[in-house]
Amino acid sequence: MIISSAKPFEEILELLEGEDDIFIMGCNACAAKLHVGGEPEVINMKQRLERAGKHVAGWMIPSAACSVASFDALVEKNPALKEAKVILVMACGSGVSTVSRVTDLPVYPSNNTDSLGGRLHGEVLPELCAMCGNCTVYYFGGICPRGQCPKQLINGPCGGSVDGKCETDAAKDCVWERIYLRLERMGRLDLLEKIWECEESTG
Amino acid sequence: MPRAFKDKLLSDDFLVTAEITPPKGTDLSGALEDAEILRGLADALNVTDNQRAVMRMSPLAVSRALLDRGHDVIMQLTCRDRNRLALQSDVLAAYSLGVRNICVMSGDHTTKGDHPRAKPVFDIDSVQLLGALRKMKEGFDLSGNNIGGLPGMTVGAVSNADPSKPLQMLKLRKKIRMGAEFVQTQAVYDTGRFEVFMEQISDLDVPVIAGVIPLRSVKMARFMNGNIPGINVPQEMIECMENADDPGREGLSICAQTIRDLRGLCRGVHVMPIGKHSRTPELLEMAGIRKG
Ligand code: SF4
Ligand code: SF4
Numbered sequence: 211m212i213i214s215s216a217k218p219f220e221e222i223l224e225l226l227e228g229e230d231d232i233f234i235m236g237c238n239a240c241a242a243k244l245h246v247g248g249e250p251e252v253i254n255m256k257q258r259l260e261r262a263g264k265h266v267a268g269w270m271i272p273s274a275a276c277s278v279a280s281f282d283a284l285v286e287k288n289p290a291l292k293e294a295k296v297i298l299v300m301a302c303g304s305g306v307s308t309v310s311r312v313t314d315l316p317v318y319p320s321n322n323t324d325s326l327g328g329r330l331h332g333e334v335l336p337e338l339c340a341m342c343g344n345c346t347v348y349y350f351g352g353i354c355p356r357g358q359c360p361k362q363l364i365n366g367p368c369g370g371s372v373d374g375k376c377e378t379d380a381a382k383d384c385v386w387e388r389i390y391l392r393l394e395r396m397g398r399l400d401l402l403e404k405i406w407e408c409e410e411s412t413g
Numbered sequence: 414m415p416r417a418f419k420d421k422l423l424s425d426d427f428l429v430t431a432e433i434t435p436p437k438g439t440d441l442s443g444a445l446e447d448a449e450i451l452r453g454l455a456d457a458l459n460v461t462d463n464q465r466a467v468m469r470m471s472p473l474a475v476s477r478a479l480l481d482r483g484h485d486v487i488m489q490l491t492c493r494d495r496n497r498l499a500l501q502s503d504v505l506a507a508y509s510l511g512v513r514n515i516c517v518m519s520g521d522h523t524t525k526g527d528h529p530r531a532k533p534v535f536d537i538d539s540v541q542l543l544g545a546l547r548k549m550k551e552g553f554d555l556s557g558n559n560i561g562g563l564p565g566m567t568v569g570a571v572s573n574a575d576p577s578k579p580l581q582m583l584k585l586r587k588k589i590r591m592g593a594e595f596v597q598t599q600a601v602y603d604t605g606r607f608e609v610f611m612e613q614i615s616d617l618d619v620p621v622i623a624g625v626i627p628l629r630s631v632k633m634a635r636f637m638n639g640n641i642p643g644i645n646v647p648q649e650m651i652e653c654m655e656n657a658d659d660p661g662r663e664g665l666s667i668c669a670q671t672i673r674d675l676r677g678l679c680r681g682v683h684v685m686p687i688g689k690h691s692r693t694p695e696l697l698e699m700a701g702i703r704k705g
Contacts, residue, residue: 364538369519372639
C-alpha cells in the first residue's frame with residue numbers, strides 16, 4: 211500500500227486560505243486503512259473545516275481516489291460535487307493527481323505521501339519497495355535491499371554495520387542481516403551467491 | 414625507475430601502503446609533507462575520497478600532485494558521490510593524470526559526514542563498480558562504447574577482516590570474482606582472528622594488505638570496540654595500554670608486533686594513523702620491515 215500521513219490541520223487551513231465551498235474526497239483503499247482518508251477522518255475534517263468557518267459542499271469516499279472513471283461518475287455518487295469550488299483529497303499523491311485529471315477545479319492534498327509499504331498486525335511497515343520496475347525481491351528472501359538499505363546495496367552489506375545494526379541508524383537492523391536470517395531459515399543461502407551486475411542498455 | 418605497485422603486487426615483497434588525507438581547503442602542503450615522511454618507506458599512498466563523508470579536495474588533484482613528486486598512488490573511489498557517468502568519467506580523468514591504481518568502496522553514508530543533507534548517490538555498488546572497471550580495462554564503457562582501454566590499470570577493493578561475518582565474507586568473494594586484484598582491509602588488532610580470515614579465503618588468489626591503526630590511548634582502544642565496524646581490539650591489548658607509562662609509545666610497539674605477526678599471514682600492511690604520519694617511520698622500523 212501507499213504509505214501516507216496527515217498534514218497538520220494548520221497547514222491544510224493555510225492551503226485553503228481564501229477558498230470556500232470545499233468538497234472532501236476520501237479514499238477507501240490505503241488511506242482508509244491508514245486512518246488518513248476513511249469515513250471517520252473525512253467527517254472529522256468536515257467538522258474542523260466548518261469550525262474554522264469554511265463551507266463544506268459535501269463529501270464522498272470513492273473506493274480508490276487513484277481509480278476514477280470520470281468527473282460525471284463522481285457527480286453521480288454525490289451531486290453536491292457540482293456546487294464545489296475546490297476539492298480536498300484525503301488520499302495519497304496518486305489519488306490527488308488522478309482526481310486533478312478529471313476536473314479543472316483546484317485540488318488540494320490533505321496528506322503527505324511517504325513510501326510504498328505495508329501493514330502487519332496493525333503496524334505500518336514503511337519503505338518496503340523502491341518501485342525499481344524489475345522485481346527481484348525473491349532473491350532477497352522477500353526483503354528488498356533496494357527499498358530498505360539506505361545505500362540500496364544489492365550485492366551484500368556495506369562495511370558499516372555494527373552488531374547487525376545499520377550504519378545510518380543504530381536503532382534499525384541492517385537489512386542485510388534480516389535477509390540473511392530469512393534465507394537461512396528458508397535453507398536458501400545459495401541465492402546470495404548471485405552477482406548483480408550493473409545493467410546498461412547498449413542500444 | 415622504481416617498480417610500479419602492480420609489479421610489486423606480483424613480487425614476494427611485504428608491501429607497505431599508507432593513507433593520505435586530502436586537505437579541507439586548497440592548500441596541499443600538509444598532505445605533501447605527510448607523503449614526504451613516507452618517501453622510500455611506502456610502496457603506494459592511498460588517497461582517500463571524501464572519507465567518512467566529510468567534504469575535502471578531490472583525490473584526483475591530490476593523486477596528481479603526489480605523482481608529480483614521485484610517489485606511487487592508489488586513488489580511492491566511492492559510490493556515494495557519483496553516478497555511473499561520473500564514476501567512469503573520473504576513472505578516465507584519473508588514468509589520463511597518471512593514476513594506475515584505484516581502490517573502490519561503497520563509502521560511508523552522507524548522513525555520517527559534515528553535509529548530512531547531501532543526496533547520497535549509490536547508483537551502483539562497489540561490486541558493480543568493479544565490474545564496470547573490468548569492462549573499461551577491456552576497452553568498453555558500461556554502455557558498450559569503445560573507450561580504448563586502461564592499459565596497466567590495477568583495481569582493488571576493501572573489506573572487513575572478520576571471519577565471523579558471513580555476509581562480509583560473501584561480499585568480499587563477490588569483489589574478487591568481479592576482478593579485484595588486491596584487497597586492503599579494515600584495521601587488524603587480533604591477528605589470531607585475522608589468521609582465520611585468511612584461511613577462509615585461502616582458495617582465492619588475491620594479495621591481501623592488512624590495515625593497521627596504531628593505538629594512541631586507552632580511550633581510543635575502548636572506543637574502537639563497538640563503535641568502529643569490523644574492529645576488535647583484544648582485551649590484553651587494552652590492558653597493556655592501561656599499564657603503560659607512555660601510551661603513545663606502547664600503541665606503536667603493539668602495532669609493530671601486529672605487523673610482525675601479519676608478515677607471515679598476508680602480503681602487506683596499510684598504515685592509517687589517526688592524524689599525521691610523523692611516527693609511521695618509527696613504527697615500521699620497530700616492526701623491522703623498513704629502516705626509518
Ligand atoms: S526488487 Fe525491490 S524495489 Fe524492485 S519492485 Fe521488487 S520490491 Fe520493489
Ligand atoms: S548497514 Fe546494512 S542497511 Fe545500513 S547502509 Fe549498510 S548495508 Fe545498508
